[in-house]
Amino acid sequence: MTGTGRFASLSPATGQQLAEYPVHGPEEIADAVGRAREAAKGWARAGWKGRKAALLTFKRALAARMGEVAETVTAETGKPDHDARTEVLLAVIHLDWAARHARRVLGRRRVPSGLLSTHQRSLLAYRPLGVIGVIGPWNYPVYTPMGSIGYALAAGNGVVFKPSELTPGVGVLLARIWAETVPEHAGLFSAVTGEGRTGDALARSGVDKVAFTGSPGTARKVAAACAESLTPLTAEGGGKDAVLVGGDLDGPGLDRAAEAIVWGAVSNAGQTCTGVERVYAVESVHEDLCRRVVRRAAQVSAGPQQSGHGLPDAEGPDAEGTDADGSGRAADYGPMTLPSQLDTVERHLKEAVASGARVLHGGPESVSAPYVQPVVLADVPEDASVMREETFGPLVAVNSVRDLEEAVERADASPYALGAAVFTGSSRAGRAAAEQLRAGMVSVGSVLGYAAVPSLPFGGSGESGYGRVHGEEGLRGFAAPQAITVRRFSPPVDLTSYATPRATAARTVELARRFHARM
Numbered sequence: 001m002t003g004t005g006r007f008a009s010l011s012p013a014t015g016q017q018l019a020e021y022p023v024h025g026p027e028e029i030a031d032a033v034g035r036a037r038e039a040a041k042g043w044a045r046a047g048w049k050g051r052k053a054a055l056l057t058f059k060r061a062l063a064a065r066m067g068e069v070a071e072t073v074t075a076e077t078g079k080p081d082h083d084a085r086t087e088v089l090l091a092v093i094h095l096d097w098a099a100r101h102a103r104r105v106l107g108r109r110r111v112p113s114g115l116l117s118t119h120q121r122s123l124l125a126y127r128p129l130g131v132i133g134v135i136g137p138w139n140y141p142v143y144t145p146m147g148s149i150g151y152a153l154a155a156g157n158g159v160v161f162k163p164s165e166l167t168p169g170v171g172v173l174l175a176r177i178w179a180e181t182v183p184e185h186a187g188l189f190s191a192v193t194g195e196g197r198t199g200d201a202l203a204r205s206g207v208d209k210v211a212f213t214g215s216p217g218t219a220r221k222v223a224a225a226c227a228e229s230l231t232p233l234t235a236e237g238g239g240k241d242a243v244l245v246g247g248d249l250d251g252p253g254l255d256r257a258a259e260a261i262v263w264g265a266v267s268n269a270g271q272t273c274t275g276v277e278r279v280y281a282v283e284s285v286h287e288d289l290c291r292r293v294v295r296r297a298a299q300v301s302a303g304p305q306q307s308g309h310g311l312p313d314a315e316g317p318d319a320e321g322t323d324a325d326g327s328g329r330a331a332d333y334g335p336m337t338l339p340s341q342l343d344t345v346e347r348h349l350k351e352a353v354a355s356g357a358r359v360l361h362g363g364p365e366s367v368s369a370p371y372v373q374p375v376v377l378a379d380v381p382e383d384a385s386v387m388r389e390e391t392f393g394p395l396v397a398v399n400s401v402r403d404l405e406e407a408v409e410r411a412d413a414s415p416y417a418l419g420a421a422v423f424t425g426s427s428r429a430g431r432a433a434a435e436q437l438r439a440g441m442v443s444v445g446s447v448l449g450y451a452a453v454p455s456l457p458f459g460g461s462g463e464s465g466y467g468r469v470h471g472e473e474g475l476r477g478f479a480a481p482q483a484i485t486v487r488r489f490s491p492p493v494d495l496t497s498y499a500t501p502r503a504t505a506a507r508t509v510e511l512a513r514r515f516h517a518r519m
Contacts, residue, residue, distance in 0.1 A: 007195065009168055012078040012335045012370055013304055021168045024192040026201045029160065033205050035187035036131045036158030043188055044128070044156060048103040054182045055099035055154055061181040062174075063092050069173060073141060076167040078334035078370070079268055080305050084142075090452055091146035094470060097454030098154035105475045106155060108484075116512060119491040126479035128156030129232075130208035135199045135222065136171065137213045138164035138337055139271040145171070147458060147469040148211035148234070148478075149189065155478040159189045162202050164214075166337055168193040200225055207231065209478065213273075214238075215390075216463045234467030234477055236459060238273045238390045239418030242411035243447065244433055245289055246404055247282030248425035254285060256445075257423040258292035264421070264447035266300055266374045266394035269333050271341070273464075274419035274441070274448055277391055279398040280407035286378075286400040293398060294361045294376055302371040302394065303331030335370035336393065345372050345393035348386035352397070355381045360398075382410065390416065404433050412438045418460035421447045440464065 004025065009018045022028075043051060062069065070084035077084075106126040113122040132152040136145030141163060149159050163171025168191075175191035182188075192198060196218075203210050203225040209232045212222045216237035226233045243264070245257050264276030281289045336342050346367045353359060362375035375395040380387055386397055401407045404424070411420060420439040424430040430444035440460035443449035450456050457468035468474055493508040494500050 007165060007168075007193075009076055009166070011075060012166075012337045012339070018075055019169055021172070021193040023194040024198050024201075025194075026205065029192050029198070029201050029205045032160045032190045032192055033131050033133075033158075033207055036160055036190065039185055039187035040128065040130065040156070040158040043153075043158065043185060046185075048107065051154065051156065052099050052102070054185060055095060055150070058178055058181050059092055059095045059099065061177050062088065062095070065177060066092075069142060069170070069177075072169045072173050073167070074305065074334075076169055077138065077141065077337045078305070079337075080330075080332070080334060083268060083333070087140055087143045091143045091150070093452065094143075094147055094454045095150040098151045098475065101455075101472070102154040102156075102475055105472045106479050113485075115515075116495075117485070119487060119489050121486040121488050123484040123486070125482045125484060126155070126476065127482055129478060129480055131158040131160060132478060133202045133205065133207035133210045134159055134161045135202065135210065135212045135214065136161065136163045136167075137273075138166035139268060139273070141167035141170040142174065144213050144236075145211075146174070147474065148213075149174075151469060151474040152211070152478040153189060155475050157208070157478055158187075160202060160205075160207065161189070161191045162199050163191060163193065165193070165195045203231065204228065209233070211467075211469065211478075212236070212465075216465070219465055234459075234469065235465035236273065236418075236467075236469075237463055237465035238392070238416065239275075239460060239464050240277050240388070240390050240414045240416040241274055241419045241421070241439070242278040242280060242407075242414070243276050243421045243423065244404060244407040244411060244437075245279065245281035245285060246422075246424035246426075246429060246433075247284040248429070249285055249423060250425065253423065253425055254289050254292055258289060258296050260421065260423070260447045261293055261396060261398075262296040262300060262374070265396035266297070266302075267333060269302060269336055269372065270345075270394035271337060271392055272448075274451065275392075276396055276421070276447055278387060278411070278414075279396060280401045280410050281398060282403055282407070283400045286398070290360055290376070290378055290398050293396070297361045297374040297376050300332045300374050302333050302335070302373055305331065305334055333394070336372060339370065341392055342367060342369055342372065344389075345375075345391055345395055348384075348389070348391050348393075349375060349377075349395060352377055352380050352384050352386045355384050357381070357384065357386075357397070362395075382413070388414065404429070408433060408436045415463040416460070417462045418464035419443075419448065419450070438462075440468075 073084035108125040171191040178189045179186040211234045213236040219235040219237040357380040358378045360376040366373040377397040380397040417438045419441045421443045422430045434442040441450040457473040458470040459468040
């Protein structure tokens with residue numbers, strides 16, 4: 001069945017229509033998967049060297065056209081141009097690493113055979129899975145999906161990318177840049193557009209793996225669709241990331257922690273899966289930290305972005321990116337990209353206040369569609385929804401704990417286990433606390449430090465999903481290991497032949513048993 005109809009991409013800041021895109025159905029998706037599968041044959045013939053050259057050409061094109069890509073990101077998400085450009089840069093860095101390290105990680109290599117198999121040469125090789133279906137999010141529409149797209153391509157696969165229905169233009173542009181830059185491999189990477197049904201059709205299309213980023217609820221639906229054909233899935237389902245603050249921090253250390261907390265909580269309007277949503281500070285520094293967080297949060301604001309940064313000109317007094325008081329200072333972050341997320345932020349805030357939380361900065365008045373100004377809470381009951389559910393907005397709760405051990409316990413009590421951060425006066429103490437956390441990624445002395453390191457794996461567990469992208473694990477996640485043995489000579493005793501006398505085989509097995517019993 002072909003897709004029916006079209007859908008519009010809207011500016012989250014103004015509500016104005018940006019463009020229209022087709023709703024692709026199973027027939028169009030099957031065609032894209034078929035073209036990618038056919039193109040993968042030429043991709044295989046290109047070899048490690050050819051694939052590396054093509055990917056680096058693509059990387060250079062993304063870097064050269066950063067402004068064009070960032071403009072589309074800003075238009076469809078509302079984030080500032082600087083943030084959009086930084087996102088593109090991170091994607092470029094990861095693509096560069098995947099292209100340069102794929103052969104080292106996935107290339108055939110010899111491995112030890114062991115005493116019993118000294119007559120065999122043992123080899124480990126990785127082969128591409130085939131075609132990868134990537135279902136991307138709207139909050140980081142370049143960086144996040146490219147963490148799958150780039151690594152999947154480097155591993156030798158074809159890719160069909162379904163961007164979020166909120167950011168279809170970004171996905172279409174990425175696929176177009178690929179086709180224009182590497183025309184000899186044009187069908188290898190393409191984009192299909194649509195809403196949930198399109199993603200469902202991609203998961204059921206016969207792709208060899210699906211890489212999904214989104215909410216845990218949608219991840220379950222994608223997993224159910226993949227389960228019908230035993231299609232493997234990497235799922236990244238969000239987080240409720242915590243920052244742990246030790247009692248040994250001095251004034252400058254608390255300032256650094258406060259700056260990191262505010263940035264991690266409100267950048268991208270708090271719409272970051274690894275954003276800061278909870279803070280557990282040792283009671284001796286809790287109030288001091290709260291004052292510093294509030295002081296910094298008061299200097300940050302949401303609002304329209306300056307004209308010329310990819311957004312249609314807004315109507316009204318704020319059209320030039322001034323803040324609410326008309327000072328002319330550009331807003332630090334933009335609107336909530338997903339309108340319904342405003343309701344979640346407002347509900348979490350009101351429930352927290354009703355349960356006895358202190359409002360240190362902001363409040364219900366901070367929510368004014370399509371923007372949410374920074375909100376800082378303290379002393380929030382641990383069973384409040386704002387402490388248990390992903391808020392995905394510029395709201396952070398700062399609670400007091402007895403010590404770092406209790407901070408670890410509270411951080412790990414969440415069903416999410418994606419990212420975390422630790423701030424202590426001693427880096428050794430910070431590392432010790434980090435190693436106790438269940439989170440898949442931890443930064444000590446910073447927030448989200450791991451996101452910019454392409455050699456580190458990205459992912460979590462629990463409600464945060466499973467599987468990894470980025471780094472060596474990310475490359476291997478898009479390849480299938482293949483074990484190969486090559487017989488070099490006849491062994492003294494061949495245990496895989498009926499020609500070997502049973503008594504001789506038995507003595508050999510007994511000798512091996514005694515050897516290992518003493519080891």
